[in-house]
Amino acid sequence: MPTPWDKEEFDRFERDIQRQRRELRAAGKPEAEIGELFRKEREKEDAMLSSQKFAGKVGAFEGANYEAKGYYRPEVDCIMFTRHKAFCAVCRRAIERVIGMYAG
Numbered sequence: 205m206p207t208p209w210d211k212e213e214f215d216r217f218e219r220d221i222q223r224q225r226r227e228l229r230a231a232g233k234p235e236a237e238i239g240e241l242f243r244k245e246r247e248k249e250d251a252m253l254s255s256q257k258f259a260g261k262v263g264a265f266e267g268a269n270y271e272a273k274g275y276y277r278p279e280v281d282c283i284m285f286t287r288h289k290a291f292c293a294v295c296r297r298a299i300e301r302v303i304g305m306y307a308g
């Protein structure tokens with residue numbers, strides 16, 4: 205069971221990942237090393253998001269459109285938010301409706 209999310213700890217982690225990424229790029233390190241850093245970041249994001257009280261539920265979750273405040277996404281996690289998981293239920297439904305409109 206993942207531990208509950210601590211925003212300050214997560215923000216520190218994200219800043220550290222960004223610093224490491226800049227250092228790797230500045231040092232001309234191979235993409236495999238940068239890829240490993242992305243893998244670590246995803247693992248932490250997945251653990252943090254899946255530990256949220258309303259993970260997997262549809263609602264209004266602040267933080268979307270590349271902004272931390274003022275924009276809302278329909279689920280805690282969605283590929284539109286993390287860029288590495290699946291579409292949430294709301295996105296899936298919208299995509300299905302558009303496909304249905306053209307295919308139907």
Ligand SMILES: [Zn+2]
Pocket residue numbers: 278279281282283284291292293294295296
């Ligand atoms: Zn979505």
